[in-house]
Amino acid sequence: MDNKDQITVTSPLLPDLDEFNALLKEIWESKWITNNGSFHRQLEKELAAYLKVPYISLFTNGTLPLITALQALRITGEVITTPYSFVATTHALWWNGIKPVFVDVDSATGNIDPNKIEAAITPRTTAIMPVHVYGKPCDTKQIQAIADKYGLKVIYDAAHAFGVEVDGESVLNAGDLSTLSFHATKVYNTIEGGAMVMQDEKMKQRIDYLKNFGFAGETEVVAPGINSKMDEIRSAYGLLNLRQVNSAIEARRKAAVRYRENLRNVEGISFFDDTPGVRHNYSYFPIFVDAGKYGTTRDELYAKLRGCNILGRRYFYPLISEFTTYRSLPSAKPENLPNARKMADSVICLPMHHELTEENIDLTISIIKNSVK
Ligand SMILES: *Cc1c(COP(=O)(O)O)cnc(C)c1O
16 A cells, blocks of 8 residues: 555644744754743744633643643542543543543533533542543533532643634633643644643743743742653744644635535434534544444444545544553443443544545545445
8 A cells, every 4th residue: 555545534734844944943043942942932922822812831742731730730539531532631630640530421512421420520529621522612611610519620631622712712711721732633733742721820830830840940849840841843843833724724624514515415424513603623524323324334434444545543432431441440331431432433533634635535425425335
């Protein structure tokens, strides 16, 4: 199989090489390559403005801000979370010695079902960690109402929610803290990278200390911090990518429209539509296969697409609660998570990125249509 003939699920948004070289030259001349340099500070400023958030702190990836957020809020005991996500969400709890408590998702969104959260709260519960899966906003109001009622913190894993807004307001401003991933596979990338969004200056200061070993000056360490600072090279790369992310999102939107127009009437195939009032980022295009109606199973379709060089991905399968590390937890019991299981067993994320051509999309659609039995 020749790599160039493959239609991959994603493709990284890359800055113009000449423009990147010019910034690299500046970095070489300044000899300031990490530790809160000028590109780091400029990217924080520009991202805060673009994302419409008051404060942001850059990280080396999207997992460390999750781990650091739990540290910063001193979360312990049990945390309520979703099994329908990338495994890093739950790993962040594990790394803090916290017991994950899985709650089922709402099939209409794929996000944690707020109506099932209260039943999972125990005297040891200290926080809720939802995910805006595929960039679809959680019901942040209902989740906040529950958190307020029980005195819980809310940390959103917003790895998929770059630039997502509800009625003009960033979804990243919900809860106590939100985290982002700028991994190569995401809508906006800095190769590896991530960030945390916070609502006040004091928390921004605290997080900036924590991501730099807890240093608050040359000789003072105020907390047992970690090292998760973004360097100057990735910050410069991120500044260039920020300039083209809107056109990348627009290209993704057009791809989503084409998929939807053509798959709308295929029996047994369903997908999400846009939500009115939401600025979506089209980070993924999941379809759900109802084998009974479609006549072909999800895995058969997945294999058939692969056979034609179309590399969809089964995000998120298996559920996090099905991995060996987590499957013995009481909340991981399959009967506790029927909606999440159904989604995990029926999902395929179709290719979705800024370079996808109409021919790529049409080929994918024709294979899906021709596999109906
Ligand atoms: C990508 C992702 C992460 C982890 O981000 P990295 O930058 O790869 O560390 C965390 N949570 C979710 C939901 C993700 O999709």
